[in-house]
Amino acid sequence: MTHDSAPQGIPAATIIIFRNAPDGGAPEVLMTVRSREMTFAGGMAVFPGGRVDPADYALADTVAAEHGLAPDEAAHQIAAVRETLEETGLALGLAGAIDAASAAAARAMLAETGALAPVLAAFGWRLDLAQIVPFARWFPKNENIPRVYDTRFYLADLGTGAVEVSIDASENTRLFWTTAQGALDAAAEGDIKLIFPTRRNLERLALFASFAEAKAQAEAIPVRTIMPQIVEQDGKPWLTILADAGYPVTGELLETVARG
8 A cells, every 4th residue: 555645745744733822812823943054945934744654654553443434534634743842842642741841852762763653652641532622624736836745734722822932943943922913913014034924824723712623614615626726806816715615815916816
């Protein structure tokens, strides 16, 4: 059995991590700034995540049934869990005796092994994929970009969020918490740069006053694959998406779009 889906798009998973705002305002989400040397989205502010690895599929084949998931979906959720630990140091989607020290040790082991299964075995942890909420799926197969990812987006909640995070010092140069609207405002001021899918997802996230609201909408709107299309409006090309997938803004002038 092969899981090489490169001709259809590179399978990837991204996780949008919520925490309660310290001042009681709008919830914050965790974002990272990718290294400028990265081929995809170099220098852009994105959510933590990355491609689904063969080891994620192998683990999914053994645990998918117990989580009530198809193996392919389980592999993407496992990749989201693994990438979160790898890129941020946060142990989300996991259960067991987890504290700051064990999470740090597990992150170090993950950096050595590159796979989540041996980490789970070493620390006596188990997957808790109920913490991971499917939110969206983006596949820009119609766009002229050098590397096309078929990316599934997930939501997760830290609650109080009193947890330290740190960059992995390889793919990313900065981690920061911000409200969704705060990220959009920072982009407008030129403080960060956003690619088209990230901007659209931040606009959607800005609708929610809590993680509970975001989860409720995610569960109410079935995940459909969003494949942006270029259409002409008023004599100018626009990049557009589905009108009924939960997004308040469904198009942008092509000339203003930042791509991967």
